[in-house]
Amino acid sequence: MQAYLFLFMLLVIAVMAKNQSLLIAIIVLLALKIIGLDNKIFTLVQSKGINWGVTIITIAVLVPIATGEIGFRELGNSLKSPYAWIALVSGVFVALLGKSGVVLLAEDPHITTALVFGTVAAVALFNGVAVGPLIGAGIAYTAMKIIEWFH
Numbered sequence: 001m002q003a004y005l006f007l008f009m010l011l012v013i014a015v016m017a018k019n020q021s022l023l024i025a026i027i028v029l030l031a032l033k034i035i036g037l038d039n040k041i042f043t044l045v046q047s048k049g050i051n052w053g054v055t056i057i058t059i060a061v062l063v064p065i066a067t068g069e070i071g072f073r074e075l076g077n078s079l080k081s082p083y084a085w086i087a088l089v090s091g092v093f094v095a096l097l098g099k100s101g102v103v104l105l106a107e108d109p110h111i112t113t114a115l116v117f118g119t120v121a122a123v124a125l126f127n128g129v130a131v132g133p134l135i136g137a138g139i140a141y142t143a144m145k146i147i148e149w150f151h
Contacts (some may be wrong), residue, residue, distance in 0.1 A: 003033065010120060025057040050102070097138030104141035111140065 122128035
């Protein structure tokens with residue numbers, strides 16, 4: 001019963017915040033619970049969902065390359081810009097944070113509650129995008145390792 005109450009509370013927040021992604025996610029989860037498919041599907045989505053999401057995002061990012069909109073010339077031209085180098089370094093940094101996030105979530109799954117709450121709050125209240133748990137876990141893991149290093 002607690003799960004339904006929590007999901008309905010989040011549904012209200014999603015409606016008030018007019019956040020379509022959060023709204024769809026909650027409706028899908030509620031529907032799966034109501035029809036009784038939650039045990040099988042939730043386990044699968046929890047274990048593979050992040051990888052599926054990253055794959056879908058990667059496909060979306062690579063579409064301009066597949067369509068020919070971005071080619072070697074555009075890549076070469078973009079690397080002449082200091083902003084492109086900032087983006088390149090940021091991409092490397094975020095990918096490394098994401099890797100650390102996967103490690104933290106595997107080693108310390110109870111931290112997921114705080115990460116999910118933070119992500120939901122950012123999505124609902126600030127129109128954020130729900131990539132937060134993985135990157136948030138990476139940032140948390142990095143911060144924890146820095147704190148451990150000093151102690």
